Amino acid sequence: MIDQLEAIHQDALNTIADAADDAALESFRIRFLGKKGTLTQAAAGMRDVSKEDKPKVGQKLNEVRQALTSMVEDRAAELIAAKDAAAAKDTDVTLPGRRPQPAALHPLTQMMDRGIKALRQMGFALASGPEVETEFHCFDALNTPEDHPARNEKDTFYFNDGHLLRTHTSSVQVRTMETQAPPIRVIAPGSAYRRDEIDATHLSVFTQMEGLYVAEDVNLGDLKGTLERLFQAIFGPKTPVRFRPHFFPFTEPSFEIDIQLQPKGQAPRWIEIAGCGMVDPNVFAQICESRGDDLYDPDKVTGFAFGLGLERLAMIMWGIPDIRWLIENDQRFLHQFV
Numbered sequence: 001m002i003d004q005l006e007a008i009h010q011d012a013l014n015t016i017a018d019a020a021d022d023a024a025l026e027s028f029r030i031r032f033l034g035k036k037g038t039l040t041q042a043a044a045g046m047r048d049v050s051k052e053d054k055p056k057v058g059q060k061l062n063e064v065r066q067a068l069t070s071m072v073e074d075r076a077a078e079l080i081a082a083k084d085a086a087a088a089k090d091t092d093v094t095l096p097g098r099r100p101q102p103a104a105l106h107p108l109t110q111m112m113d114r115g116i117k118a119l120r121q122m123g124f125a126l127a128s129g130p131e132v133e134t135e136f137h138c139f140d141a142l143n144t145p146e147d148h149p150a151r152n153e154k155d156t157f158y159f160n161d162g163h164l165l166r167t168h169t170s171s172v173q174v175r176t177m178e179t180q181a182p183p184i185r186v187i188a189p190g191s192a193y194r195r196d197e198i199d200a201t202h203l204s205v206f207t208q209m210e211g212l213y214v215a216e217d218v219n220l221g222d223l224k225g226t227l228e229r230l231f232q233a234i235f236g237p238k239t240p241v242r243f244r245p246h247f248f249p250f251t252e253p254s255f256e257i258d259i260q261l262q263p264k265g266q267a268p269r270w271i272e273i274a275g276c277g278m279v280d281p282n283v284f285a286q287i288c289e290s291r292g293d294d295l296y297d298p299d300k301v302t303g304f305a306f307g308l309g310l311e312r313l314a315m316i317m318w319g320i321p322d323i324r325w326l327i328e329n330d331q332r333f334l335h336q337f338v
């Protein structure tokens with residue numbers, strides 16, 4: 001029986017190298033050490049070994065079993081090492097590592113967050129409205145007559161059923177007043193759509209932030225104070241802010257707001273950044289009609305409104321020369337805002 005065990009050992013030594021992969025190694029193990037494997041079968045012969053020979057044969061059996069077991073283990077380790085080596089074959093360990101790239105908010109989102117933060121501190125709550133709007137909410141209720149250029153087919157995306165893509169977030173003013181009683185103080189950031197040729201300063205989809213404050217005694221001083229504070233929170237506490245008379249259908253009087261910036265090494269210049277004004281009484285009258293009550297009676301309430309383009313603010317803030325960079329998702333650009 002000793003001879004038989006040695007023959008099995010030898011056989012295993014001769015064939016282990018043929019186990020070239022995991023599957024082959026497993027068949028090798030089953031062939032020798034499995035339940036019906038040659039070594040297991042040989043072990044069954046122990047019964048017939050004489051008492052005096054038993055210790056010697058038993059020891060041999062253990063030796064061979066041990067040898068075969070380690071053979072399988074060693075071979076398995078070799079196969080893993082070979083696999084690792086193959087995987088690493090094309091790796092150049094002298095190349096610099098890849099740095100983890102920290103994520104950051106998009107500059108437009110950062111700008112929106114700044115505006116929202118400053119206005120929330122002054123008591124404004126977020127409001128929203130649909131991007132697919134009615135002509136009423138986008139224009140009529142905002143005192144914008146049928147023949148106003150903004151309503152032109154060339155400027156606005158109309159659907160066949162008379163709906164349109166809102167050309168400004170001012171429609172949220174109307175939606176808010178229709179559903180909430182005064183006093184209200186809301187801001188509505190969101191997308192607006194225009195049929196503009198896309199170029200360095202125009203996109204057909206862009207982002208605005210609308211503001212509306214209606215209560216009993218809101219005056220022009222409130223408007224100025226609020227907006228000065230907003231733009232100084234965004235651009236720095238000493239930034240000069242000025243209000244220039246302008247015209248918007250839904251406010252009277254209306255203003256454009258400029259801030260003065262001094263780019264490094266250049267003379268200071270005024271840059272237009274927003275529109276605003278005192279809510280036109282016609283707008284309140286329209287709201288009363290639409291609500292069927294007099295909570296927004298123009299003789300009782302006053303208010304101010306403003307609207308600004310967030311892309312434009314971001315471009316001014318960070319000196320971005322082309323608005324399209326904000327939508328191209330080019331990592332080389334976006335990484336500068338981390």
Ligand code: DAH
Pocket residue numbers: 167168169170210211248250251274275276277305306307308
């Ligand atoms: N809706 C105007 C625009 O898109 C911006 C604006 C101007 C909004 C004056 C206002 C406002 O609320 O009072 O150009």
